[in-house]
Amino acid sequence: VEQTKHKLKTGQAGKFYKDIAIYLDDLEPLAISTIVLKVVFDRVFSTQRGANLITPTLVAIGSALESECKFRWYKKEYPGLMHYISEKYFHNSCGTRQKEVIASQKFGQRDIRWTPWSIKAKTSLGRWALTLVMDTTQWFTISKRKTHRKRYDYRVVPTDLFNEKRAELIKSAELFSGIPWPMLVVPDDWGYDEEGNIIYGGYLTNTMMKGHDLTRKGNPTIIHGETPINFLNKLQAVKYCVNQHVLYTAEEMRLKGRIIGKFIPISPSTKLPRPVDADTNEKSNLAWRRAMAEAHNADRINFKRSVRTRTQLEAANKFKDDVFYLCWSFDYRGRAYPIPAFLTPQDTDFGKAILRFADEASVTDEAEFWLSFQVATTYGLDKETLEDRHLWVSKNTELITKVATDPVRYLSSWEEVDEPWQFMAACHEYYHCCIAKDKLTTGLMVAVDATCSGLQILAGLAADKSTAELVNVVPSNKPSDAYKAVAEQAKEFLPTYMHHWMTRSVCKRTVMTIPYNATKDSSRKYIRESLLEEGIDPTKDELTQIVNAVYNSMDSIVPGPMQVMRWIKKHVGQYIRNGATAVEWVTPSGFIVNQRRDDIETMRMELQLLGRTSIRLPTGNTTPSPNKHKSSTAPNYIHSFDASILHRSFNQFNEPFTVIHDSVLCRAGDMGTLNRLVRETYANIFSEEDWLSKFAKTINASEPPPIVGTLNPKDVSNSTYFFC
Known part of the structure; x- marks a missing residue:
């Protein structure tokens, strides 16, 4: 792209570039390259039939370049209006096509219109850009296929070189970049051999693969002292299990589509039926279309926000009947981080609540005191004295009993507290260990934090x-x-x-x-x-x-x-x-x-x-x-x-x-x-x-x-x- 623009400036580009020269002035080479590559990949690997046909692909490239130029023109000539439209109508789930339609409508309502590029111009731009992509990457080519006795279709397809590269990357990913789940056996210990080389720990395959470093973003030649290594190996030997009560409650909340803190399940928004007078009442039809657009936008936003919760539930259900372990490593400052992404204590309020220690301990007087502490602290009394927290718990046994025995029915009693899921889990443990006394051991994770x-x-x-x-x-x-x-x-x-x-x-x-x-x-x-x-x-x-x-x-x-x-x-x-x-x-x-x-x-x-x-x-x-x-x-x-x-x-x-x-x-x-x-x-x-x-x-x-x-x-x- 840079070479083409240089030739245009020096008059060496040739007749082919004459028609497209004026369209390249407003875009820098990096922007052109990014847009073109995105469109080519989108079209070639689209699941829509005919998306990779040559003519639609060329027009799509030209249209994408035009859209970028159009938005830059809006922003340059009418910055205030463009800012207003962006803030009011654009959001994270808004696609590029939707943004373009919204902007065109809003500017059109004020009689501000962009002069559209012709199909010929967009096709010429697309031909030029696709040629550059094919020549420089060698990843795409044009496939000619007979569809009728006298007809052929031409499609943009990946080359053998690209397919080989893709297969190589996928094979490498399968070997070295698998999903780091918790382990069902004790992870290998980290350490050093007699020559000071790292003995790779964690996952059993890590000794051979070396896919997870002892120190993330650290110097691998450094030999740390025994104390931090022993700490990490102790941490890896801890047994965990899923809190079945929390998982059951979470599944009920998922089915109801209830958002509780950072527990965000898929919850479809309300879709109004089309008005009976929509064909004859333009105002009514427009209002309904706007409401439907907002509802679909809300669904897209909710789907993105619910990713964490959906994966947490998937992991919890996968390991709900197992005792498991976590692999850990250091960052370069010595802080410990779990290698798995899910079922770890370093998670949201819900992510923490779903975990228990698998090896439980007897419920002693001291255990009752700290279970009481956990109930009050997760409720939101973390700035109160220990005596006041304990007193609050003793005065609220009725609330604790309701939350412990029927959290779905009494959701309103716990969904707005400081850490709702951990509070609900603590209430359940405290009730069975200290009120009903039908449980003689506890595996609840009780947390204390440093003060600033x-x-x-x-x-x-x-x-x-x-x-x-x-x-x-x-x-x-x-x-x-x-x-x-x-x-x-x-x-x-x-x-x-x-x-x-x-x-x-x-x-x-x-x-x-x-x-x-x-x-x-x-x-x-x-x-x-x-x-x-x-x-x-x-x-x-x-x-x-x-x-x-x-x-x-x-x-x-x-x-x-x-x-x-x-x-x-x-x-x-x-x-x-x-x-x-x-x-x-x-x-x-x-x-x-x-x-x-x-x-x-x-x-x-x-x-x-x-x-x-x-x-x-x-x-x-x-x-x-x-x-x-x-x-x-x-x-x-x-x-x-x-x-x-x-x-x-x-x-x-x-x-x-x-x-x-x-x-x-x-x-x-x-x-x-x-x-x-x-x-x-x-x-x-x-x-x-x-x-x-x-x-x-x-x-x-x-x-x-x-x-x-x-x-x-x-x-x-x-x-x-x-x-x-």
Whole structure:
């Protein structure tokens, strides 16, 4: 395409190109190539009869190029109207043809009309473009077939070269890219041989295929310490089963088409019958057609949204009678992720609720306490004291009994709670273990989470007691609320009329993500979304004031963490600019993080009908990016520490467990032990080493790290709400 456009500019293209030259001016080669390839593949492999006939294919190519030009013209000449139409009428399920029809109608109603290209022009463009595709790829050709004594049809078909390539790709996919289901036998252990080579674990075929790496996006030559490897192998040995009660309830909700949280089954929208006067009443007919269009659009959107739920149910039904295991691997920071996509704890509320530990434990007094905790926490009382949560459960046994014994009938009692499916599962377990007492063992997964783990880690690194108090690192009578504290402090930087806007929910996502180097742009988005949910639509200037106030508030009440982040950003940037190609550090568990953040040449194209496309071009000449390292290092350093806390904690824990980043899950009777181990591990890690000073030497920092020095990490041992 580029060569053709160059010849047209220099007058060397020849007579054939004269008729199409004017149509190529408004489209860049990358856009033309993308559109043409899409149309060719769509037509050649369409299931519609005759779709790959030569003439319809040529016209389709020309029409697709015209559509892109038409939309660019709309946007250039009438940007306001085009934006209005896009926002009001286009949505995720809107196809390119539907978008074109809608835009043409709306512009036509305002007497704005595009001058259509002739069939001859579109055919000429299609012939030129198809010829280029066939010549450059060698993947398509024209097949001539006799259909009548004197008639032939001509079709665009794949060549033998393409079919060979396709067969090769499919064979490779079958061998190396199978669906990673849970396993019915214990996965192989990960490890290293005597020469330091990785012993591939997980799936039994992984030793030979090497399709799943120990460390995703990591350096495969690095040898990690024993502690993280033992942690991963322990995690793989845990037995799971499907929660039959949750699955039964889910199937009932699927049949009813009920959406509950992120459980989204297929639920067809209402289709109105055609009005009896549709043939004579144009207004009535138009209203019905619009209603039908919206109904079909809603169905398409629902079908896309229901994919996750449909696959979750398929997996649950596939394994509903089995005990199974999960294969796990690390990301390059040491966090553990399950390799299967379904039936894992790292899923939606429904996805978590569908799982149980297969090895159950006796229902002790401690188990009853933590089952009560799980009921109240999933209901939405996660900010209350443990005593208040337990009291709420004791006062609501009637509600719990209804939800446990007939969740379908009493759906309204649980569908709007904080985590509906986990709440329903917890009610069922609590009822049978603690109310009816007809069940003597429990396998429910009970979860406790870190309190704003980014700030907990930064408080330990900076030895900052004031921050530690805000995030439950030190003992307190009730859970501290850092989000609420930031919201209150932010009021000092805002005019009085904005004070009631500042709630914990408005500040929560920003406070959570600032330790991970969230930008002010993303904070604007989070804060605006939260305000809109509360019925407040701030102006641009007001939003800027609020964002700045939240950042100023963070500087005021968590100065240690903010200084640490700025220090890391500054000195990592210098380290890369001075010639380093990567940043590497050893975590407290012995996991080695190797962070590479390079600039890669990228071509970006935005099509009006097909959306935005980015093409990464690996030239082999990648350059370490100081800016990417500056934005990545602080969050990755924090993530590597929360991963290390789990690695070391579970090295001493020998009961079934699982993890979700900075959340730990185990059986109710084991939670007291696990909670103590996590606190002790945090205390030991931040007492045994000055980790920031060690990191300063690693990156040759020119200044010492900002250590506040007011925190005794051992205080966390008595903190009830550290993980809660």
